[in-house]
Amino acid sequence: MTTQNLLVELFVEELPPKVLKKLGDAFATQLADQLRALGLINGDSVTTAYASPRRLAAHVSHVWLKAADKAVQQKLMPVSVGLDASGNATPALLKKLQALGADTSNPAATVSALKRALDGKAEALFYDSLVTGATLDTGLQKALEEAIRLLPIPKVMGYQLERDCALPGWTSVNFVRPAHGLVALHGSTVVPVKVLGLTAGNSSQGHRFEAAVSPVVIEAADSYSATMARDGAVIASFAERKAEIARQLAAAAAKLGNGVHPIEDDALLDEVTALVERPNVLVCQFEPEFLDVPQECLILTMKANQKYFPLLDAAGKLTHQFLVVSNISPADASAVVGGNERVVRPRLADAKFFFDQDRKKTLASRVDGLAKVVYHNKLGTQGERAQRVAFIAAAIVRQIREAIVPYTALAKDEMDVLSSKVQQAALLAKTDLLTDMVGEFPELQGIMGGYYARHDGLRDGVAIAIEDHYKPRFAGDTLPRNHTGSVVALADKLETLVGMFGIGNLPTGDKDPFALRRHALGVIRILMESDFSLNLDTLLANATKAFAELIELWPEKEQADFAANQAKLVDFIYDRMAGSLREQGYSAQEVDAVLALRPQRLGDVPHRMAAVRAFAALPEAPALAAANKRISNILKKAPEVDAHVSEILLQEPAEKALYAAMQAVAPKAQAQLAAGDYTASLQTLAVLREPVDAFFDGVMVNAEQLDLRLNRQGLLKSLHDAMNRVADLSRLAA
Known part of the structure; x- marks a missing residue:
């Protein structure tokens, strides 16, 4: 029996863009896994996933029309239970055989066909049977239902089937979005499966506005991609569509010359790929005076709110031009360009307004306002938190001072300046949380604090420290650029870890709402990669002291829990370090050998x-x-x-x-x-x-x-x- 290739497509309303790729890959993978489990495909089969805003599809090669029959041996029961003293079948054995579909009309012949073998210490009866292989019709039905059930849908949507709307009892269906079409082709033959109230056929829908025909008829499984591109004006493959967008972005930027290039953001590229079916990149622009606003603000509003690709010059500075990925390709694109330019202008104007308003107040004048912002109901306000960070930062400076050997006058002068900068940066680091810009764009916290600190005339080292104290923000991020920033960043992360562990907010499984894993890795990287020679236990002990006044107000049990949880924090930090070292290529044995000693100086x-x-x-x-x-x-x-x-x-x-x-x-x-x-x-x-x-x-x-x-x-x-x-x-x- 020869094999044919299989194509399955679900045509739906617009899918959530941030999870489209994940849904497409999961649909194709689960479908193939289910078919493989049923024996309808083998190891030579290749699965190709397709995902566009309005479809999930999978192409599976080398699919059998019917799986091979399979010999199965099933254990029945111990011989002592299945046969009486005369060797005849007991009622329990006959009942078991009937349940398995065996012919029990001649019990003696049935018993003689059974096999005996040791099962542990006792002899047991085994029944050999031939299980008929699944047909593609029934197998695909089961595989499709299971693939849909296992989809990682973030939020299920309930809807009624259209054909039932006029009937008194509507049929409700739950899926990520309402589904309107199903294609299932084995070669060129339709496989009659049903799912989500739909019956499979060989026709789909193309681009909403630019499809050459409607419906789009898929003649064979292997012609799906080409047919959708030709007749449906749709690039069905997520990967191909993403590559086409990247190509068009680079080409459009290259035409502008002078080293202009689109900002690199793979997450944005994925999201835009999930929003269009046939991309068309267009160049737009805004008024140059908006460039007086920090470029991070403009870039963020264009990316987050409009899904635009800002353009940077050869030096990495934002230009007044940007790229739009349109889902239509009109002969005259001026209306599309003008529309996008009109849409972005109010966003940029808002950013400029926030920036101008925020600079009317100094960061120092906002310090008292932190006392009105709750950080955590058990850990107090952001104002109290800032005081704790400053306390921990001062203790870190003392540790650094004590580590300087020999202690010279020059070192003393340097340490006095560092201490002054650290205290100022620690107390001001969180004040930008009270600004309008950070209120609108929380992702800019720290960054805006640096801009406002420079506007206030603060020393550049302090401004840089305020900007950098959240670093490293993610895996692979850079560390703070100066010692002041490193100390404040270290103090900030230690305050978070000690406080959250103290009140029992420990990460569990994939849940880490306070990003404690990231904070621990930040502490590890700063201590390992900076030139500070600091003792970890001393750091944690000093950080714990910062909470002394707070925990004195707690019941004795909570005080005891706070102290006990600090031991868990130490284990947590070394566990994070072990994982980081293994990711760097060290073997588990090497990592275990070094960390077994719990080295205090992580550098x-x-x-x-x-x-x-x-x-x-x-x-x-x-x-x-x-x-x-x-x-x-x-x-x-x-x-x-x-x-x-x-x-x-x-x-x-x-x-x-x-x-x-x-x-x-x-x-x-x-x-x-x-x-x-x-x-x-x-x-x-x-x-x-x-x-x-x-x-x-x-x-x-x-x-x-x-x-x-x-x-x-x-x-x-x-x-x-x-x-x-x-x-x-x-x-x-x-």
């Missing part, structure tokens, strides 16, 4: 990771890792042993040799460790492999004589301490 972690990777590549590494694992297991049973060795109690040549090797190697490794050369420190310790192997081959650690046993355990403890200062090498053992 050291990349150096430790590099050292562990270099050590793992040494030929001595497997044996030393295994030995470390063995030592760890021994020491777990002797937790009170200290790292003390009495040389006069060393009796065996192997233990004397190990002690001597350690005396020669450990000081050098420790000096390298203190200098921050973790790789050299581990490689120095690698020479201990032979004496360690000889020790375990020739020395009984748990000797009967107590002083010998304690001395040998002390020797192992000394070895364990020396070798596991960079990472827990036992975690590298296979």
Whole structure:
């Protein structure tokens, strides 16, 4: 039996643009998965998804008209239950066989056809049958219903079928949008399936205004895409339509010359792709005087409200021109261009008005207003939050000051200036939340604060810190550009983490309403990538102190919960760090080895990771890792042993040799460790492999004589301490 290709299309009203691609991919994938489960397609089959504003479709290659019959063996019941003492079928067995469709008119013959086999400790009866393969008609019906049921629909819409509207009992249907057509073709043959009150045919609808014919007849599954493009004026493939829009955007910008290019925004490109069926890119413009408004405001209003593509010059500055992706291609596009220009003008005027009004008040004059804005009902107002951020930021500056060795007059002057800037930036960082611009566009918080700070005449370092204190805002985002911004950003994120964890607002599953995962990664990146040498436990302890006055007002149980949840926060930060390091290409073993020690200075972690990777590549590494694992297991049973060795109690040549090797190697490794050369420190310790192997081959650690046993355990403890200062090498053992 030969195969044919299958095409299924659902024609619907306009689908939600932000989830169109996801819906299209899910529809095609689920349909193919269901057909595969029914045996109607095999591993050679290829699935192609189609999704446009008014259709979801899937093309599946190599689909059988009927699945192959399948031999199935089913366990019935234990022999002791299915057969009586004479070997005849019991009523329970006959009932089970009848339920499976077996012929029980001759019980003796039926029983003789059954198979016996051990099932655990008891012998059981098994029934062999041949299951008839599904036909495409029934299989596609089931697959289509299941694919629709499993669609990731954000919000279901209920509607009545048109043909039932005149009847007393309307038939209600639930789907993402009302569906009006169904195509199902196996080759050129219509597959008679029904779903959502629709019966499959071979005709669909094209572009609302530009289709050459209506309806559009699909002659065969393989001609779907070409027919929709020719007769329906629709590019059915989401990927092809997206590529065509990108091509037209680049071509339109290139015609303008001078390095002009459209802003890069893949999410916007996806959304616009989901809004048009046949794209036509047009160049529009607005009055140049609007460019006096910060370009972030203009770009955001054009992208978010109008779905336009702003044009930037070669230096990355916004121009007064922008691109529109139209869904129609009239001979004279002037009306479309003029209409879009008229629509965007009031939006830009609003942005200019907000910007002008906001600059009439300084950021400093808005500080008191933060006391009227609730941050969280248990954590107080934004004003209280700003005070906590300032407290934490001051503690961070003190930590940095203490880390400067030697402490010079120049360093003191620099730290005094940093402290002043940090306090000013921390207290003003949230004031732009009270501006009209941020009220209209919350995405601009921080950015507008930077503009208004410069307008107020504040030092540029403070303005940059206010602008950057939310960074990194997302994965791959840049870090704050100066030390002031890094300190305030770190303080802001620590305040959020400590506060939210303290009141029990922990992330669960895919729910993280306060973006605590992002905040933790921000803390990790700032500490790992900046030149601050800060202790994590001290940072968290100082951040917790910022809440002291607040939690004193709480009941004792809530105070205890707040303190207990801080331990969960520490685990959370290290878990986030582990995930980040694995994403950077480190193995789970390498990450586990380094983070098992809970390193306090996160800036050291990349150096430790590099050292562990270099050590793992040494030929001595497997044996030393295994030995470390063995030592760890021994020491777990002797937790009170200290790292003390009495040389006069060393009796065996192997233990004397190990002690001597350690005396020669450990000081050098420790000096390298203190200098921050973790790789050299581990490689120095690698020479201990032979004496360690000889020790375990020739020395009984748990000797009967107590002083010998304690001395040998002390020797192992000394070895364990020396070798596991960079990472827990036992975690590298296979």
